[in-house]
Amino acid sequence: MAAIELLNQPDFRRRLDQCIHCGLCLPACPTYAVNQLETDSPRGRIALMRAAAEGRIELEGAFEEHVELCLGCRACETACPSGVQYGLLLETARAALAQVKQRSNRKRVAEFLQQIGLRNLLPYRRRLRLLARGVWLYQCLGLPRLARWILPRLPSALTTMEGMIPPIDLNFLDLSQPAPALAPRRGKVAFFVGCVQDAFLAGVNRATVRVLQHNGYEVHFPRAQTCCNAAALHSGDVEFARMLARRNIDAFAEGDFEAILTNAGGCGAALKGYEHLLADEPAYMSKARAFVSKVKDINEFLADHLHHPPTGYVQARVVYVDSCHLRHGQKVVGPPRALLRAIPGVELVELQQPDMCCGSAGIYNLLQPEMANQVLDAKMADVRAANANIIATANTGCYLQMVYGVKRAGLNATVTHVVELLERAYHP
Incomplete structure (x- = not known):
């Protein structure tokens, strides 16, 4: 068209x-x-x-x-x-x-990133994990110190990209078999592991699965799942986005799952949009509707299914940074806060402007680094005023942007996902 x-x-x-x-x-x-x-x-x-x-x-x-x-x-x-x-x-x-x-x-650079990153990297778990191993080696060799000296002389997008890299955890989630329930069995769920989340925030995925296990859920990992398609949609590549949607729908079709869970606000918003995206495809209209009806953000699901609340004490002053696609796209606002308040010892403090973006927005912070940094600086000023020692998020992009924001603002704070704090309270 x-x-x-x-x-x-x-x-x-x-x-x-x-x-x-x-x-x-x-x-x-x-x-x-x-x-x-x-x-x-x-x-x-x-x-x-x-x-x-x-x-x-x-x-x-x-x-x-x-x-x-x-x-x-x-x-x-x-x-x-x-x-x-x-x-x-x-x-x-x-x-x-x-x-x-x-x-x-x-805009050849943007198109190159779209072609290589969105089409040839994000949909392939093995390639992303290989890249994560390379970044782990880069960190082990102490090269970030050299990079901090060189990068100010290069395009600002490279500075942003390097600053966003968290400490790499190579203990990737084992997807070869379901994770059994560790409490009286309540049901069977499927987990959407994501792409960047799986490779660069492996600890978040492990914590997600363990919290579900502690609450009586058997967790399955459909092997054919791929990238959610959010990055493709943000870049205007609609046909590729539809192809990814069809692949995910087919991957999760087998198995009578109570829910299809994601721990990334951006991925969840994309997954919940499949019914609209495939509305003109007769072969997938009803499949997409059935798929979307089961998709839940992990915070949304656990707030209603926390059968065994954590009892371990976690002494921390926590500020929660909303994912825009979770807050504005999925309208999930209260559940992450409820889960944080359920952790003994956590003092939850609110931002003055919790509804404002952090500047991540998919790959926006790489394509529009100047504007993204101005938006981020305003966010970090709000975070600084909260005087918290832990910044909790519920989205991959927000997590990485907060890692960069903490470095940029010189804050003494740790970035974590809501489920990581929850999991810590199960193993004090």
């Missing part, structure tokens, strides 16, 4: 017309907070989309500049009184831009 045809689909035009131009989205928008430009607000971007759809402006130029600068955090959806589905509008706009870029061959 031609780029301009994507912007003239009836559903797209209908969603555009839902916007009543009230401006309540402006205070919620991170890029508007930085630039104070109408064109860098959700309302302004919707006006640009409408102008492009009507042929009044080209897709390249102002449209491309301001649409690409959007983080896609969807905070505007939470603020909008009219229920504008801005996330779906943005996906379509970026899909149209992707077609234009392919013809003009612009």
